[in-house]
Amino acid sequence: MVSPAIAPDDVVNAVSIEDSIAYLKSKHPDAVTDDEREGYSGVVVQASKLLEVARAIRDDLGFDYLSSATAVDYLGAGDHMEMVYHAYRTSGGGALVFKAQTERENPEIPSLVPVWRGADFQEREAWDLYGIKFPGHPNLRRILMWEGFHGHPMRKDWREAYYEEEQKPFDNRWPGGHVHRSEEKNVFGKNVTYPSDIDLNRLMDTSESEVYASLGLGVDVERILDKDGFETNELVVNMGPHHPSTHGVFRMVLTVDGETVTSLEPVMGYLHRNHEKIGERNTYLHNIPFTDRLDYISSMGNNHGYVLAVEQLMSLGRKYNPPTYRCEAIRVMMVELSRIVNHLWAIGFWLNDIGAFFTPVLYFIQERERILDFFEAVAGSRMMCNYMRFGGLFGDLPERIKSVSNLTNDRIRDYNTMQFLTEMVNERIPRTIDELEQLLTQNEILLERSIGVGVLSADDAINYSAAGPLLRGSGVAYDVRRADPYSIYPELDFDIAVEQDGDMYARYRVRVTELRESVRILKQILPRLEATEGESIWADGKPGAYAPRVPFGEAYGRVENGKGELGYYVVSAGGRGGSSNPWRYHVRAPSFINLTPMGLMSTGYKVADIVGILGSIDIVLGETDR
């Protein structure tokens, strides 16, 4: 079911994926071939023709939105590097998947930044983590690791500190599990020396100048920093990484002329832990609690996307039971509740950024608290929910949300679950949204601070691969729940929130509307839960295996999370009976890609607006840096 707002109205957009591929093959017969590997889809494009083919994909076929661009290292399985692109139409529909391959030594693939600006950060990430060079990229520097880091960590033959084995579970844990700490095995101990070419007195290596150089104004940082030669009226301001307005360890380097921002460059990676490398060491099951730690405000949504991707892969095999209806209904309920949590949090902290310090956010947090209490009673944890499983859930809803006294001074709570949910959905949450609007929507200070600030046009939003409220606030009615529906969303009645202005206020309005739409969805979920009372959450009545075998293939599972489109690209290496560890595990993080247009959105506004613009994008560093 596609809502009229995004129904194809263009002839180009009516061309199916199959026809699109046929068109590409007829136009570039020698450059485009089908991806014939088992369980794979899409086409493989010859690297030398990639730019032309990409232009045809965007201009002739209407795939205007590059959702994901990521690399895979097929060491030992063809010994090549591969870039995988997922392009979508903003009018809705499935992905056109295309790939370009290159050898592992000196890998080079033409940059797609001239076609989609959204490829900018993603190609930098591929360079950083895989060492693939992108000729034509305007600013190909490391993005998550620091300049000067040795090697490219996502390559299959790269090993991290305290490396134990290629894949978990590690052999030395059982049956001969004599415990030790990894840190005790550090061969260097405290005997660490600095390389001779680092000048500790100056504490500034060359990569810093490169950051400044990339601002594009030719600012001579050396001269600015030099007290004697301080003659310019352009000023470089570093905001962060330790700055309360950046919502974590995030840094923006900006040049200002007076108070007006002339250019801005986001610098990130301070919270980088190579989530994807950990994910490739992990088994499929191990990854679910790790996804909680990405966007830790809405862990239910993170679980959902990952579980969908692996379920897609598992459905290729013979033994696979799709989740039951009750399971899907509970999943959607949890995801919508975390969307409410996310938007209340986002609006609240955005208000902190623009000066309404903590009064609104504390009102919203009261509701968030109750939702988190519910998560805690159902999933066992308030934020790191780890609730969804392949083909099911951790557990059904408990009959009662009740606490058990265990520590001294414990205070007991005991509610009926469905009654609690009904009261929350019908009374408390709508009341809070009403209060939110009463407090803010017509507030003159808020209007003056936010209208016309941080404007992103619809064309730019699409071209920069913006997602979520950032995209919809710019007048693009694109919501994965409608555009490429999953779970039981097709049968639910809700509207896509969209605003035309593209400024901070429009994004605020989008979030408020989405809060109301989430409540609308929840009101439809509650009767479904009552109707399926007693039904198992597992298709065959018993919980799934702890080491599911996943057949050969690739899958891209994506969901509309609070912050935007969250996608998981998972490759299974297969093998006999399937694999237990993913070969490739990539997270298309909305917080990360939504920062691509940050510089564009900030240029021309005042320094004081920058924190507000960043807050209106709504990032969380656990997901940005991964």
Added chain:
Amino acid sequence: MYGTGLAKGLMLTLRHFVDSFVDDLRYGLRKYSHATDNFGLRQGTAAKGVITVQYPDEKVAVPERFRFVPFLIVEDEDHPTRSGKDWCTSCGICAKVCPPQCIWIVRGNDPDTGRPVPEPEAFFIDIDICMNCGYCAEYCPFDAIKMDHDYELASYDRTSHHIHDKEKLSKPASYWRDIAPTRAYEEMLVRGTWEHKDAAKEARRGAASARAGSRTQQPQAEVQPAPVVTAETAAAAPAASATAEGATPWSEDDAKREERRRKALERKAKRAARSGG
């Protein structure tokens, strides 16, 4: 008119300010009292006033499914046949499903035959690494490892306190039934007995051999077989009156709560002695 939006918002903050006293006036000290279940007045869906909890003077009791660093179940001291025995059979599934790989198990071997015995020789959990995901408890086929509710684990020295060994991890089976009565009941239904799977098997075997023995006039086995509780008998048993009308497993008298409070104080004292000393 300019400023009406602002005034409307300020009215709202004023209402919140007034509301924060309304419940206090309505319920008085009841809202803050300890003995009765009045916490819902403060934090329930109908609550209007201040919802804050004055930790650590008061704490929100965690729900049953709450998960924190795991513990191992051992048989109660007063168990007729298996007093103090581990429920764990050292099958190693928890170590395999552990995402950060923080569980270390040494499987015991029989000194005579050299064959593995179903009991761990050593069991370690590095709680600095544990991410409290709960997989070990979820996938344990013997219900031998469970997630704890005791979240106050701060200590002064991480090197000496943060690798929990078997002694530190072990807690009696009755503790688990105390902190998670409904879950323990559900697990019992799946297992078919309140006992450990193996104990039930032994009891059945024991009962069979006792019958055989009585036929040949041999003396009765001195060890009383552990009572096997099936799902049907359990429903009738007082400990598991979950399905009985009226009585729910979560309704409990004050004496029981007082007892639990006393135990919690004991544990607290033990903890203090352990980490402080």
